[in-house]
Amino acid sequence: MSMHRSKGLEFETVYIVxxxxxxxxxxxxxxxxxxxEECRLLHVAIxxxxxxxxxxxxxxxxxNRSAVSPILLAVYQ
Incomplete structure (x- = not known):
């Protein structure tokens, strides 16, 4: 399920892959x-x-090397 489609729903566990x-x-x-808007969407998903x-x-x-999302780093620091 996409982050967009998760709006208004609730789950025991959410996986963001x-x-x-x-x-x-x-x-x-x-x-x-x-x-x-992308930040708000991530917030909804979480x-x-x-x-x-x-x-x-x-x-x-x-x-190529890949870094963790800077948005996630900012949220969890």
Whole structure:
């Protein structure tokens, strides 16, 4: 299920898979407003969990090193 489709729903556990720098926020988000919308969308996804949230981020993507999403780093520091 996509983050968009999770709005209004609740789950025991939420898995956010592949939360790397060009995925959250999505690489097409260019303006500050688009990045802010991506942040709100991530917030919606995280808050759908009743008990736990599990987030993964790949170390490599398409043969290149990949960093954890800067949004996630900002939220959890």
């Amino acid at each position: 592949g939360a790397s720098e060009n995925i959250v926020p999505f690489y097409t988000a260019k303006s500050p407003e688009e990045v802010a 808050t759908r969990a009743r008990d736990e949230v599990l987030i993964s981020s790949p170390s490599h993507f398409r043969g």
